[in-house]
Amino acid sequence: MKKLIVIILLLLNYYVYGQVVDTSQLSFKLDLLKAPVSPASNLLGFAVSDIDKPTDVSDFMVSLQSATGAFTKLPTNYAIDIAPFLLFSKDTGKSRKLNSGNNIRQNLVLSFAYKNPDSTETTLNKTNAYAGFGFKVSILKGHYDKNTIRGFNKIQHVKLKAIQDEVLNDMSKLQEEMDRDPELVAMEEKRRRMFLDADGKALAVDKKLAVMQTLEYKKIDVAINEAYLKLATELAQDKYDDTLKKVASTFQVERIGWSLDLAGGISAEFVNKNFDNSRVHNAGLWISGGYAGKTGVSILGLARFLHNPDQVVPKDSVTELANNTNWDAGARLIYSKPQSKFSASLECISRWSSAAAVGQTWRLVFNADYALWDNQKLTFSFGRNYDGTIAKDGNLVAALSFLTGFGNRRK
């Protein structure tokens, strides 16, 4: 079946080359029914690779310090995504097991972006500065299907477990070495003596607990933990890190059930880079949700609001500067099975624009792709774009494309 589809795609390729195709049409995006991962950066046109994503407070501070020249100036171009509950929370353990409430806490991402355009900027006004704020949260994420859980358990008991066992053997030796460190031994002995009376006898429990509340005890406890951490960092070996990562990454995941994502963002434009003179640059709100079934078929719906004040919009045969607000609603039918090389989707979006000359329009795109090898994909797309200036007579054909990656394979 898969081979047949590939042959059909190749035959269609010959048909497609017979059409008059505007090359600009080939670049249209196929996956529009998705809320942006980083709304603020999306509104200001940052590339995904330019967004900082600190995983702990130290990372966050380093990122901030580096962008602001050690807190001496405003950053030139800076975009950051933070997960506040994970970044700043000290809450660990049982309470963070997944349930609907914790799901939101684990998924909430706040994005911040600041752009000070330079001479190479093509879309933003170079004389102004821009700042954006956004959020994204997955309210429902679905759940893993049985094959995923089975595969996870298989991994758990075979490859990964074997490597983790090796790591534990090394950690055992490491801890023995750490515990022999003379400075640490001396500090631990000092802490131990704090629980003894003048005659060397153990204090009563209430007195021991009182000792633990003293500043002297807390100081030595912190010093011991710092020394322990330092020793672990110095003596630790990371020879298994790559192997562990490789084995863990071979696992493909598939969630089934209901999903619901909510994202929103707003950006401000500071005229002449003056913070006293600002206006809304653009704003957006995305709600996407759907159901993923066990058979690999899933349906997604999206409602989107995009507001662009003072945008050049068509009016009769000329253009004018006006507020342009788009309301989009669409659906996407997807066929994609885990571990399968073939996937296909059909998406349809209807757009209502506040610009009278644009009015209501729609787009419909079918997309299929087949992963030939790692990092190499054969893709085919066919559809009608809602942008009349790009699509000839409202219909466009995107050719069969062969996408390949150069350099290292994706890790």
Add this chain to the structure above:
Amino acid sequence: MAKAKKAAKKAATKKAAVKKAAVAPTVLNEAAAELNSTILNTVYVVDDSNNEVTLEVIAGEDGQQSDMDITLDNKILADKIPDSFPETAIGTNKKLQRKTLRIRVIITDVLPDDSNVTSLTIILKGGGLDATFPLGKTVGQNGSAQYICKIEFL
């Protein structure tokens, strides 16, 4: 009548919740908590009684895989177990005096779209004061965190 029963039940539930909160373990590892660390070196206070001390170790989150060793001096309590260590009596207060508990855990993030925050929570009960020692570290996708802990019973 039914209303009165419902109110009594509500009051009883509230009372139970208050009672539960009152005996909740105290977080004691302030030092490690400040370091947001995978390292713990601390003390657990015991007395001369024959009351049992229990240990529970909760490792990892959904979508993560853990492997754990636990020793009490030279005695092995857990040898490369893949899951959390359930609440287990490890000895009386008296017998645990001056003994050292060592816990080593490796947690690997396997399922990419779940949490990348690994965590380890050690819960000791039955000694001078019930205590919870929470540790945690955020790793990259498919990354691993190694936890090394040492608790002296004094």
